Amino acid sequence: MNDNINRQVLLVEKPTGKLAPEHFKMSEGAIPEPADGEALVRVRYISLDAANRAWMHGATYRAAVEANTVMAGGGIAEVISSKAPGLAPGDLVFGDTGWQDYAAISARHLTKMPKVEPMTHLLSVYGIAGLTAYFGLLHVGKPKEGETVVVSAAAGSVGSLVGQIAGIKGCRVIGIAGGKDKCHWLTSELGFDAAVDYKDGATFKALRAAAPKGIDVYFDNVGGDILEACLAQMNNRGRIACCGAISQYDGAPSATGPRGVPGLIVVKRLIMQGFIVMDFMDQRGEALSDLQSWVASGKLRVQEDVINGLENTPRALIGLLAGENRGKRMIKV
Template sequence: MSTTINRQILLIEKPSGKLGPEHFRMVEGAVPEPKDGEVLLRVRYISLDAANRAWMQGATYRAAVEANSVMAGGAVAEVVASKAPGLAVGDIVFGDTGWQDYAAVPARHLAKLPKIEPLTHLLSVYGVAGLTAYFGLLEIGKPKAGETVVVSAAAGSVGSIVGQIAKIKGCRVVGIAGGKDKCSWLTSELGFDAAVDYKDGAVFKALKAAAPDGIDVYFDNVGGDILEACLPQMKNYGRIACCGAVSQYDQAPSAHGPRGVPGLIVVKRLVMQGFIVTDFMGRRDQAVADLQGWVAAGKLKVQEDVIDGLENTPKALIGLLAGENRGKRMVRV
């Protein structure tokens, strides 16, 4: 191996309010040795997701990230040494490597990936972002041609794909995003029928104008006030796919949820369901085949936001939480 240094980014303090650079520190250590059943990985691209921030608040679908530990995070990585059957040097995998150059990980915790170029697509359209959009919309939202689909954080990694899949399925699509540039991009480049800029305020009124007949499917990435604005505008028997609550991750835990939910759900007979993409991994191959077909046909545009340098990972996550990114943000290590 050409190096014996493993750079790592530690979460040195759990934030009580907004996440800042002071909560992280880079350290250097030795490259780990894989044990039996493990492989040594060279991390290539680290996935940045709003969920990274939620992990700092406590246990979710995974254990909480504790102070003074390597910051957790999924990544596309290359096998550089193997002590596990089924994985060989040169194989490409996805797994929770953490924010570091090298990681020794049990093979059972890794997913072997096809060698697709560019590798970045394995984190965006064919990775967690694309699969979350695909299964969340199609399995939870169950959109039908002619229906109105609204998606929040629509210029982000998941939302931008949700809206395009909804268009492929023949729906009218309204995206909610922050800023005129993002909203213009959604309608002019991605084919959304309308876009609502939440930074203008008056989201309820703008949404009413964009979807005057009501909402059949709402794909919720943010929770909070945006969910509260959408709920009363849902049609009877509408479906809400709850993917995330980014509006509430990066602040003190006093954030409120939408008010009046139980009554609206009953009166409108709504289905409101949360999901985790891993629920559907047994059907990953079919999803990737569909996504590849749509990309090849020009029906699905891939937008990626690649930041260079492991040292820039904290700043890149902080920027993502502030809405800097357009499409899937990741760090090239």
């Protein structure tokens, strides 16, 4: 990293089909000067998330990413200089830094982070991934001891934590993931009771075998056909926490699944609720203290997938969308 140059990854065009490396380009600019109320930060780790792809389609819970701008993304950064009260050089912050070495960001949009080792945990278990898993499962899914919890994209950053937290709460846990290796990892190392390989093509049947008593809580990261398979096997008064729809993000939106939803929801008195982790930030302290104690006691295993180099960010996101990662994927800038 040259101390006088700010390397940036730009989204040069919005993809209409699958995301590819040619949709991005590296560029170099000057290091920005912070204005009043801003801090200049040096980005240390960039979070890679399926949501990065959704932002290219249009506005979600944040503005859309436009062509020929720095690709948006959350990151952990170190304050270099500050024109904002409460932030000093050396402080660690989380914010929408974008895919670049340096950013000048309003202090209002930065969250001061504790110094923990390893720093990467601030993006995984103590970051958006861990908080999403915690609040989505416990506050939206509301599992009770002895219930059956199913989570899709179970080997990913959020799903791998959801399943373990459900286990800590005394539930029977079934993960849905792609490939035999991931499924074996879930049951042998993360303590899942069963795992279903959706790449086998017989998801419905495999789920029925893994959850003979039906599903009480389904944590949905993917939407589409897998949501449809789970809906049909929900128990009366089951809860579905809708976290994401990764099956719909990359490429042309699919027209399939789930069908017959309204009838099922009525007959089974299901609750299906979407959520955004920002809704729960006033309870972040309580969540972090639980997560920290579970990590310290070894009840919660943290899997991270750290890739070196800002220039590798596009390929790393494309790989994430294809399901290459185990646990939280991020870039070490």
